[in-house]
Amino acid sequence: MSHPSAAELALTSNCVAETQAIGAALGELLVAGDVICLRGDLGSGKTCLTQGIGRGLRINETINSPTFVLIREHQPSSGMLYLYHADLYRIDNPLEVVGLGLNEYFYGDGVTVIEWAERAGKYLPYECLWIELTKTGDAARSLAFRAVGERYEQVLGQLQAGLQHCAAPSVAGEA
């Protein structure tokens, strides 16, 4: 079996609104079964980016931190996709993810976004879209995208094309 190919994209955001705009642009491209894995320290903007993804999925309700409840399920307004928002901040051993039933959301009727996804270890689908957020200033953040698998390469290509077209957040470079 050959490994799926991977593609990368680096973006910068100067503020919360820009991070959410990038999320919204991404959210509009997603389909049922997509899995987005976020990593980055506390305060790096993971929940903020997820709020943008929710906006792109036309979810009207507040998307707040699932740290305590571990997984929040958000209903779409109409005819759109569910957003399953997981947060593995409290997970110390990847095996706990199995007990949590996280994988039951992966192939369902919605989009799964996982904060602190690296804590799930091998219990994540091999093909997914990784986004690493880093604080580069008080409000500025860098977003490093890594698409694993054809589906996510395609998403990343569309995202890049869309962002260049509207030229809102700056595309810092691509590998």
Place this chain on the structure above:
Amino acid sequence: MTRILGIETSCDETAAAVVEDGRVLLSNVVASQISLHQQYGGVFPEIASRQHILSIDTVIRQALEQADITLDEIDAIAVVHGPGLAGALLVGLNTAKALAYAANKPLLGINHLEAHVYANWLLSPGTPSLLEPWFPLVCLVVSGGHTDLILMEGYHRYQLLGHTIDDAAGEAFDKVARLLGLGYPGGPVIQRTAEGGNPQAFHFPRGQVDNPYDFSFSGLKTAVLRQVQALRRAAGQQVEEHGEKLVDAASAAAQVELPLADLTASFQSAVVDALVSKTAAAAQAYGAQLVLLAGGVAANKLLRMEMTRRMDVEVRFPPISFCTDNAAMVAAAGHYRYIAGLRSGLDLDVDPSLQLVSAEVLA
């Protein structure tokens, strides 16, 4: 007279209780996993959901035994079916359904937030009897997973006025305690550390939000992290300008002599100020005749004190054992649904994102 069996498994506590007439506690059993959590610095979900299955039977038996009552003598079974973690909720709901079916008792589906509000109806053993809460009232439910401002204009009539748009207040306590290397759970340890500290030593932001009754605590934890970095720099320590890792901050807190009392007092005061200001504004705008506190953070002494000091109307808060997740509050909420004739079918399902709506709408 009613006797309701309550069951709660929405997050990390497996709990069962028997309550008489919605107010008198006959038993209250909580199998807490807090010692496991301390070991792991947070909820340990694999153990949490597995532990629900292992504990639920024993916990219910104990609740009935301590109440000196049989299942037959129970009038109805009240169970939380959301919001919460799907796998955890399922354990409580399926057990409740099985018992209701086998013993031929009515099933009452309860919203977890509704249950927290009803903790204020419970009478704590050995204290003088209080009047039932009156309406209209505003209740602040504040815990690790929730920061919600609820208007109650009568029984079963709820309106959610505001909520957190990012982190819950209890979550902010936990994350700040972790970043200062103080341990888990964050609420009690921050309260203890803050004793004798100067709440004005550091100015931390009160989150700005559009809706006057919404809360935001995400910026606050980042502000505390930045303050810790600044203090380390002042102590001559090398600190990276950006990309600071929280884990590093926690271990560095041990190396540098941080003014922990002042830091925690200032943080606690920022959280309490935001909670009290918005609750006061809501109480005034909606002509509330009573203000209630509920949820784990309602155990915080400063919050209780400030809420009482700054409110024009009476303020009530439950005893600490009814603030954190328990099943007595579920049974209390169940009583008022039961006497109003509200019932749930055996087809009741868990709803991890269950909204708090008026019962008329539900029925």
